[in-house]
Amino acid sequence: MAAMNDLSSAMALSGDRPPRQRKPDWIRVRAPVGQGYQSTRALMRELSLNTVCEEAACPNIGECWEKKHATVMILGDVCTRACAFCNVKTGMPRPVDPLEPEHVAAAAARLGLQHIVVTSVDRDDLPDGGAGQFVRVIKALRRSTPATTIEILTPDFRNKMRAAVEMICQAGPDVYNHNLETVPRLYPTIRPGARYYASLRLLEEVKAHDPLIFTKSGIMLGLGEERLEVHQVMDDMRCADVDFITMGQYLQPTPKHARVADFVTPAAFDAYASIARAKGFLQVAASPLTRSSYHAGADFEVMRQRRAQALDRAAKVIA
Template sequence: MEKNGSKAEESGHRHLPSWLRIRVKSGSSDYRKMKERLPLPTVCEEARCPNISECFASGTATFLLMGSVCTRNCTYCNIGHGRPLPLNPAEPALLADTIRKLGLSYAVLTSVTRDDVPDGGARHFAACIRSIREVNPHCRVEILVPDFKKNMEDAVTVLSETAPDVFNHNIETVPGLFRTVRPGGRYEGSLELLKRYHEAMPGIPLKSGIMVGLGETEDELFQTFQDLRNSGVTLLSVGQYLSPGPEHAPVRRFVTPEEFERYRREALNMGFIGCAAGPFVRSSYRASELRKLAGGL
């Protein structure tokens, strides 16, 4: 994998290759109108996602739950680390109202990791799902959850009783890089969560995502694909890692669009039903389309 593509400097800061130069179309009137009506901020807006206009135009948005302070300190992530505030019991209702005002047809719910909460926030996810469905019965809900490593069994039970339309947990990287990229997590633990949920709820599409350009080899990447398939995952997202700053993990390489297409084909050959792979692909990119590939209406 080191032979192709564009190498990045060790610091993670260099001029982007041509295929990574894109202007976010945030100036459109539709986008501005939506932004003005947001009682609750979206991850799309705060992360300055390059796909924001495309997703909003398709009636999709991603929301960050349980605050903006994480109990983990992953080296790829720009979210603040520290002691979070208590969970906001009004958040599920506020979220449902935000989705109603935006007229969304598909909502992706993610969160910071809350190791300080006994169930890792599983019941908060469930409360948000119920609230959304009460107010917006036609809106599909995908959850992108942390690893729930302190009480995985309880979390799986809770989120089986109040199941989403898609259950997503990102593996993020290959096992050889876990210790440096996700020091608070375990590769085997993430696979176990996915496998447990699949065994509990085999009818719910299972999804995961991985970043590339962190120094992984192609063999490691494809083995991770296979590990995910063996755990029951049928939907996959693969995107370019971009370092948030000099204190974060550096970008080792910029993967070319042609390589991303090869990754997509390899995933489909392994039996994934849907795979979104590309320089700008993020976990929730074309989430509704991937769900439909898994048999969702």
């Protein structure tokens, strides 16, 4: 079976491609048309901000933007990597916008966000990998909307990881997210510019710098991974003390990207979620439409409450 999945992954990136699978009913969403969506889109344009919602063709954009929840993508809209699953443009990025941090803070204030998610493209061209811009955004948000909790979703900061993580952790985000994306066997074809164990080390580094920062990571399903491989990723995350795991269905953004090997059923996602909870994650989000920032604010509150309850129980045991 593993050999067949390896073959499927190779075919997904070659010219010898099988017909595209038809999306099942459970993966379909309505086109965005509401007033909330339109006003959120207009604000992003006004402030010259990019969003991963648009650039990554997120299926939940209509629902989230209708509620005025947008995931800002800093450091431009051009990535220095070319992952087989990602719809973000690849090439030579433009210079970093010095006004971007204040624009992100202005967007959070005008949208009335209680929780904001900030991500970025990979910027291997920058000496710090873009970590400094994350710090500037966090500081701008703390000045402008101090009550807003901040979740960041960073790249792996290749060859700059330790210094970048230390810099960002000192700025004090509430949640540090870095996605593993897939099982290690599929990295050469799906995420060739990254290394699985380097990403795990990044998550470990966050906890080493500040154990109180919630850590989060996610994987896509439907790329040809095996069930036991997914279980192993869960174990690896728990060994790195990751608090929150997200699991969602991979969707092929364009014909040039990796093909969907299979559509994982909602029942299978529920089974993965049950196993993840048994392994000790504080929070689990697993469904076909789950994405890293989907319902992130509500999930953060659940994590915060569960940690408080766990600390309270521990204090009672010690007493």
